[in-house]
Amino acid sequence: MESANSCPAEGLLKMLSGKWKPQIFRIAVEGPVRFNGLLRQLEGASKQSVAVALKELEENGLLEKVVIKLKPLHIEYNLSQKGQSLIPVFRQLESLQ
Amino acid sequence: MESANSCPAEGLLKMLSGKWKPQIFRIAVEGPVRFNGLLRQLEGASKQSVAVALKELEENGLLEKVVIKLKPLHIEYNLSQKGQSLIPVFRQLESLQ
DNA sequence: TAAGGTAGTCATGTTTTTCTGACTAATTGT
DNA sequence: ACAATTAGTCAGAAAAACATGACTACCTTA
Numbered sequence: 001m002e003s004a005n006s007c008p009a010e011g012l013l014k015m016l017s018g019k020w021k022p023q024i025f026r027i028a029v030e031g032p033v034r035f036n037g038l039l040r041q042l043e044g045a046s047k048q049s050v051a052v053a054l055k056e057l058e059e060n061g062l063l064e065k066v067v068i069k070l071k072p073l074h075i076e077y078n079l080s081q082k083g084q085s086l087i088p089v090f091r092q093l094e095s096l097q
Numbered sequence: 098m099e100s101a102n103s104c105p106a107e108g109l110l111k112m113l114s115g116k117w118k119p120q121i122f123r124i125a126v127e128g129p130v131r132f133n134g135l136l137r138q139l140e141g142a143s144k145q146s147v148a149v150a151l152k153e154l155e156e157n158g159l160l161e162k163v164v165i166k167l168k169p170l171h172i173e174y175n176l177s178q179k180g181q182s183l184i185p186v187f188r189q190l191e192s193l194q
Numbered sequence: 195t196a197a198g199g200t201a202g203t204c205a206t207g208t209t210t211t212t213c214t215g216a217c218t219a220a221t222t223g224t
Numbered sequence: 225a226c227a228a229t230t231a232g233t234c235a236g237a238a239a240a241a242c243a244t245g246a247c248t249a250c251c252t253t254a
Binding site: 169 | 199203
């Protein structure tokens with residue numbers, strides 16, 4: 001049982017909480033990300049963690065999964081509309097420190 | 098060993114991550130908070146968790162501890178300057194949903 | 195003197211999150 | 225045929241977060 005979310009900001013904070021999601025989000029702001037690419041960039045991250053993080057970011061509508069049917073079959077994750085709407089918040093957080 | 102924080106927003110996200118910190122922060126925006134008061138308001142939260150959350154929020158400079166030397170000795174936690182600077186970010190997060 | 199409220203701490207146990215390493219499956223290059 | 229790259233999944237172990245209940249210490253009221 002989950003109690004009703006009485007704090008609206010809490011949901012979005014939760015979507016970005018965890019060991020790797022903030023970094024994945026930041027990288028995704030720069031451009032499309034891919035599974036193995038992230039695995040290389042995020043030192044110490046396990047396949048498992050990256051897979052779960054990507055899945056949840058997608059489920060929460062922050063990233064969009066795109067299958068590219070070329071050559072060795074690529075899968076990209078792009079920032080969704082909702083994801084892009086979070087960029088200003090991120091910028092604001094960065095400016096505070 | 099903690100790797101250098103390459104994502105500036107990440108630090109602040111971490112300061113607000115956890116089961117109770119977002120709610121505590123939100124309540125603190127309304128006014129001073131106290132230990133037992135929070136324990137009553139946050140259904141399901143343990144003394145332990147509230148104590149740790151308050152300590153970390155204070156260590157991270159988002160809350161300020163104030164000892165009120167009256168009657169049965171009260172301890173208040175107020176939003177610091179830094180904590181107040183986070184309010185607009187919270188508002189923005191709320192507006193996004 | 196005992197009860198109740200203040201604000202916690204501490205040891206222990208459970209639950210959640212994360213990591214490790216093996217494995218799958220399709221495609222490409224040697 | 226074999227190795228490597230793509231993108232994962234899965235079982236199990238370790239680590240981190242959280243809950244439970246007992247306990248401390250100070251102060252006030254009955």
